[in-house]
Amino acid sequence: MINLPGLSGIERPVILAPMEGITDHTFRRICLDAGADAGISEFIAAEALVRLVEKSFRKMEPAHGHEIRWVQIFGNNPDAVSRAAIIAEENGADIIDLNFGCPVKKIVHKGNGAALLKNLPLMQQIATATVAAVSVPVTAKTRLGWDFNSLVATEAALRLQDAGIRLLTLHGRTRSQQYGGVADWNAIAEVKNNQALSIPLIGNGDIDCAEKAINVFDRCGVDGIMIGRASIGNPWLFAQIKMALQGKKVILPTLAQKIEVCKKHLSDSIVQKGEKRGVLEMRKHFVHYFRGIPDFKPYKLALLKAVCSEEIEVILNQIEASYNAH
Numbered sequence: 439m440i441n442l443p444g445l446s447g448i449e450r451p452v453i454l455a456p457m458e459g460i461t462d463h464t465f466r467r468i469c470l471d472a473g474a475d476a477g478i479s480e481f482i483a484a485e486a487l488v489r490l491v492e493k494s495f496r497k498m499e500p501a502h503g504h505e506i507r508w509v510q511i512f513g514n515n516p517d518a519v520s521r522a523a524i525i526a527e528e529n530g531a532d533i534i535d536l537n538f539g540c541p542v543k544k545i546v547h548k549g550n551g552a553a554l555l556k557n558l559p560l561m562q563q564i565a566t567a568t569v570a571a572v573s574v575p576v577t578a579k580t581r582l583g584w585d586f587n588s589l590v591a592t593e594a595a596l597r598l599q600d601a602g603i604r605l606l607t608l609h610g611r612t613r614s615q616q617y618g619g620v621a622d623w624n625a626i627a628e629v630k631n632n633q634a635l636s637i638p639l640i641g642n643g644d645i646d647c648a649e650k651a652i653n654v655f656d657r658c659g660v661d662g663i664m665i666g667r668a669s670i671g672n673p674w675l676f677a678q679i680k681m682a683l684q685g686k687k688v689i690l691p692t693l694a695q696k697i698e699v700c701k702k703h704l705s706d707s708i709v710q711k712g713e714k715r716g717v718l719e720m721r722k723h724f725v726h727y728f729r730g731i732p733d734f735k736p737y738k739l740a741l742l743k744a745v746c747s748e749e750i751e752v753i754l755n756q757i758e759a760s761y762n763a764h
């Protein structure tokens with residue numbers, strides 16, 4: 439059982455994964471309202487937080503008053519990361535998560551994210567320093583290893599546990615896989631089943647439906663799951679998984695519900711970022727909300743070209759009218 443703010447007592451939690459450019463507080467709120475048990479912020483550079491860069495503080499804003507603020511930080515310097523964690527705690531973070539898994543070139547080339555998988559002693563130092571610096575719990579998120587020749591997840595997990603990390607999320611891919619191939623849940627299960635590991639392990643990778651979620655809970659014994667890409671345009675997935683875990687029938691959203699949430703997402707995005715950026719950022723989401731709807735291409739193109747919220751509202755109303763008429 440997980441003993442962390444917001445997650446205590448929740449059996450088999452289903453958590454929104456941190457995603458840079460996606461899990462801003464607008465999207466986190468949508469997923470929390472739709473049934474996610476928790477959500478993690480986009481990653482924040484420790485160095486930027488220490489330099490008090492305004493954007494870093496915006497990434498920490500809560501989705502709503504009662505959200506447990508789980509703030510993710512990345513960096514490769516124990517001093518900078520722990521100072522950033524103190525700033526995050528002072529600004530209301532309830533849990534600090536350390537990113538040791540980001541595979542993106544510009545991040546790893548500077549020794550951050552998944553690059554720490556090549557230097558486990560430094561990963562451990564960062565975790566130890568951060569745990570010592572703050573009074574809120576510290577968690578971490580990593581991958582199986584740098585590549586298939588260096589599968590170090592078990593060693594990383596045990597070192598992080600020694601450092602005082604309270605929960606570990608493991609994405610079942612190596613850094614060299616980036617997002618290709620398939621997540622290896624057997625490797626996640628192997629780490630979970632290590633007798634020396636006592637902290638909760640959250641599994642992550644490729645969960646996109648209730649059946650897969652149930653399968654990995656049953657087969658791998660993980661303490662929770664984290665969902666990233668499949669939640670984009672489908673925040674209903676969280677409730678569907680929760681219902682399936684309780685043996686209840688999964689209910690799919692209607693087109694009207696999709697349009698209603700899409701409109702709310704748009705208006706919240708505009709409140710958060712202003713009309714121009716709010717509309718631009720919604721382009722990442724529209725296509726996903728309407729995935730799988732037949733003959734949708736003309737609407738998709740119109741949504742991606744629209745430059746203001748009124749135009750988008752008109753298109754969304756047309757979509758609703760058109761498909762309801764069928």
Ligand SMILES: Cc1cc2nc3c(=O)[nH]c(=O)nc-3n(C[C@H](O)[C@H](O)[C@H](O)COP(=O)(O)O)c2cc1C
Binds near residue numbers: 644665666
């Ligand atoms: C667009 C995008 C941005 C991401 N940003 C982060 C991030 O900021 N921090 C992090 O730990 N992982 C990040 N990830 C990785 C996800 O949290 C997750 O581990 C990965 O997508 C695998 O889970 P999934 O198969 O459910 O998507 C990102 C993934 C995507 C697709």
